[in-house]
Amino acid sequence: MMKRDECFRILARHIGKEAVVATYSSAVDWVEIAPRPLNYLSIGAMGLDSSHGLGLALGRPDKRVIVLQGDGSLLMNLGSLVTIAAVAPKNLIHLVAQNDTYEANGSQPIPNPKVDFAGIARSSGYAACYDFSDLKNFEQQIGHVLEQQGPVFATLHVEPSKKLKYDYPSMYDPKKREAFKAQWRS
Amino acid sequence: MAAAAAETGARELHGAGIINAIKASGVEYVLAVPDIVTSSGLLAPIAHDKDLRLIRVCKEDECIGIASGLFYADKRALILIQYTGFLDSINAIRGIAVEYKQPICMMIGLLGHEPDLAPRASPRYGVRIIEPICDDMGIAHHLISLDSDVGKIPPAIENAYRTSEPVALLIGRRPKSADRQGSDDEEG
Numbered sequence: 001m002m003k004r005d006e007c008f009r010i011l012a013r014h015i016g017k018e019a020v021v022a023t024y025s026s027a028v029d030w031v032e033i034a035p036r037p038l039n040y041l042s043i044g045a046m047g048l049d050s051s052h053g054l055g056l057a058l059g060r061p062d063k064r065v066i067v068l069q070g071d072g073s074l075l076m077n078l079g080s081l082v083t084i085a086a087v088a089p090k091n092l093i094h095l096v097a098q099n100d101t102y103e104a105n106g107s108q109p110i111p112n113p114k115v116d117f118a119g120i121a122r123s124s125g126y127a128a129c130y131d132f133s134d135l136k137n138f139e140q141q142i143g144h145v146l147e148q149q150g151p152v153f154a155t156l157h158v159e160p161s162k163k164l165k166y167d168y169p170s171m172y173d174p175k176k177r178e179a180f181k182a183q184w185r186s
Numbered sequence: 187m188a189a190a191a192a193e194t195g196a197r198e199l200h201g202a203g204i205i206n207a208i209k210a211s212g213v214e215y216v217l218a219v220p221d222i223v224t225s226s227g228l229l230a231p232i233a234h235d236k237d238l239r240l241i242r243v244c245k246e247d248e249c250i251g252i253a254s255g256l257f258y259a260d261k262r263a264l265i266l267i268q269y270t271g272f273l274d275s276i277n278a279i280r281g282i283a284v285e286y287k288q289p290i291c292m293m294i295g296l297l298g299h300e301p302d303l304a305p306r307a308s309p310r311y312g313v314r315i316i317e318p319i320c321d322d323m324g325i326a327h328h329l330i331s332l333d334s335d336v337g338k339i340p341p342a343i344e345n346a347y348r349t350s351e352p353v354a355l356l357i358g359r360r361p362k363s364a365d366r367q368g369s370d371d372e373e374g
Contacts (some may be wrong), residue, residue, distance in 0.1 A: 044281030048251035055255020079244025087241060177286065184258050
């Protein structure tokens, strides 16, 4: 089992001009590790991270989009896997941190921790799917994963993290949306 | 056909005119869940229209996120859904369209609406509450029931993008398709 922030520290070493879509607990960890204008945090409703990512990827096919979604969020928008696979954006990487809880809502368990997200993504039609539960393996493979033609999916099996501070006013600051827009359109 | 209808004062709505208005609005993407009101008159021809890219989604709230992502790349999208899907997507619309002030443009079929009544006077509860919900959420809305209403579409979408605010275009009558006559009394 891995820690989400450790995975994200490794991921951050591979990130350049990509948009990174993140929300709730994933966003808290990611922003602390990699604060940057191309972080897209204003999701507006739980579960829609993957749909925002699809829109971003369609809008700028010349740029790559990485979605950092939680398991609770994806469960609220499982259909997006089918939609994304059908549209098949080559520039979309979809990473789901599975800690088996709705962490931002009190760390209550998800309905069924046995759910196989990578398996669902695979059968939905994603171009490449991965499952990581060992940090060393993740570190060795993530560069390769990010180079694959999308849509790419990977489940990161992680432990519930330490208690996080959710600074929503900062994450959802309109100035950050404007900064993102300016960078994404350039 | 539309011109002939106008001359005779026929109370009709033609899909071709709506599609032309969508294109005139600079819309590139149509994000849709099938709606029986607009299925044959709008969605079917849009699926074959080379000037529009149709994205079929599984559930209506996906459209709100996708349209938002497209907006950040300066791409225009129209969401084509049924009023039931609008109701199902209220939290996404609340967060993204209203609180984040994004130009989310929705074309909403009023399933079961009696076209010659005002939506607020509809005997169907679900239809009756749509305009009041839009009003409470501060979402501009326009009723498109006749060919003469189609001219409202381009300025409504243009205004949404100019002001970065959502808009709801309520389709109050089943649009006729070019190759098949629509019927107002069919139930979906």
